[in-house]
Amino acid sequence: VTTVAEAATAEDARQTVLVVDDEVLIRMVISEYLRGCGYRVIEAASADEALTVLQHLETKVDVVFSDIDMPGSMDGFALSHWLRANRPSIDVILAGSITRAADEAAELCDAGPLPKPYEPQLVIDRIRRLLAARAASRKS
Amino acid sequence: MAAAYAIMKLRPSARKLIILVVEDEVLVRTVLAEDLRNHGYDIVEAANADEALSILQSNTGIDLVITDKRMPGSLDGVGLARVIRADHRHIGLIMISGDPLQAEVTDVLDAYLSKPCRVPELLAHVRALSPYMDQ
Numbered sequence: 001v002t003t004v005a006e007a008a009t010a011e012d013a014r015q016t017v018l019v020v021d022d023e024v025l026i027r028m029v030i031s032e033y034l035r036g037c038g039y040r041v042i043e044a045a046s047a048d049e050a051l052t053v054l055q056h057l058e059t060k061v062d063v064v065f066s067d068i069d070m071p072g073s074m075d076g077f078a079l080s081h082w083l084r085a086n087r088p089s090i091d092v093i094l095a096g097s098i099t100r101a102a103d104e105a106a107e108l109c110d111a112g113p114l115p116k117p118y119e120p121q122l123v124i125d126r127i128r129r130l131l132a133a134r135a136a137s138r139k140s
Numbered sequence: 141m142a143a144a145y146a147i148m149k150l151r152p153s154a155r156k157l158i159i160l161v162v163e164d165e166v167l168v169r170t171v172l173a174e175d176l177r178n179h180g181y182d183i184v185e186a187a188n189a190d191e192a193l194s195i196l197q198s199n200t201g202i203d204l205v206i207t208d209k210r211m212p213g214s215l216d217g218v219g220l221a222r223v224i225r226a227d228h229r230h231i232g233l234i235m236i237s238g239d240p241l242q243a244e245v246t247d248v249l250d251a252y253l254s255k256p257c258r259v260p261e262l263l264a265h266v267r268a269l270s271p272y273m274d275q
Contacts, residue, residue: 004148024191028184042170045187049166056167130198137197 016059017108020044020066020079026098026131030065030105033123038113047074047082048071054087061090063108098127157270158182159201163236168220172206175259181266186253189223191227196228205267206262209237221248232269234262240247 017039020098021027022047030039042059047070064083068076080092093108097099106120111135159181163169166187173183184200186192188211196202205224209217217235224233224246234250235241238255246252251265 024186024194028195028200031185043173043185044166045191049187053170057170093222130200134194134198137199 010130014038014040014113015062016040016042017063017065018042018044018061020047020050020051020064020070020076021101022046022067022070022072023136024112026067026101026127029123029127029130030101033102033105033117034065034108034112036114036117037109039108046070046072047079049074050079052084054083054090061087063091063093065093065095065101065108067106068094069103100126102127152233155268156180156182157182157203159266160184160186160192160195160200160202160205162186162189162205162211162217164188164211164213165209168208172257172262176263176266180261188213189217189220192220193223196224196231202228202231204232204234204266206234206236206266209235209239209241218245221245234265234269236262 017034019027019031019034021030021040021044027043027045031043032043042053042061044053049072050064050066058065064079066076066079072074076094081092083090083092093104094138095104102120106116109116159176161173161176161183163172164187169187173185176183184195184202186195190213192207194204207217207220211217215223221233221235224231228256232250235249235252236255236257237252241252250269252274253261253265
């Protein structure tokens with residue numbers, strides 16, 4: 001039987017990844033994948049949301065996994081600069097394409113507490129399928 | 141009310157319920173999504189109605205949408221609820237609102253809650269909507 005305190009400790013021991021991407025379908029699939037590898041994942045739809053999380057949420061973020069091109073006051077590079085200046089202990093992963101994001105996520109997964117749930121190619125395939133389904137739905 | 145309720149009840153599946161949480165305040169969304177994940181639900185997050193529509197249009201198998209009412213962007217929660225009722229009739233719909241809701245809005249919802257949202261109350265609504273998928 002796990003006590004509440006033990007459960008809370010196990011919870012705290014999980015590494016937390018903050019996934020930042022303005023394309024919701026990519027953010028969703030990458031986040032699901034990283035959760036499947038045992039990470040706790042927080043999702044941000046922009047760099048501004050990421051800053052809100054980093055400054056106000058009482059959760060220690062270990063890794064920021066961010067897209068590069070994003071609308072709003074900061075892109076991925078600016079977010080990365082901010083992190084280096086203000087949160088130097090947080091690892092930053094910048095991924096500017098779907099393939100790159102899937103490969104970087106797989107690499108992070110290899111360092112995670114659980115085995116990789118599936119190969120990164122399936123992440124890429126799933127994102128492409130979702131993007132195609134949305135495009136088809138918008139045309140009809 | 142309860143258009144989706146009857147349909148969801150008929151589904152004998154024991155798979156995890158997939159819930160789309162739509163909320164523009166990232167801290168509120170994160171905490172709500174995490175609470176629901178801790179109760180065993182699969183949660184997809186959207187930061188606004190446009191993101192929610194992207195997810196619904198990409199065949200992600202969403203069973204239930206929990207949306208905030210006030211949101212910036214091309215559609216607020218009420219607009220999103222109307223689109224969901226028109227295009228995705230089988231999806232359950234719960235709205236969380238800081239303002240009183242008019243009957244024409246509540247008529248398209250399966251349930252609504254006032255802010256601040258209490259998770260046990262929300263969970264009771266989610267369970268009522270998914271008797272065969274309860275964790």
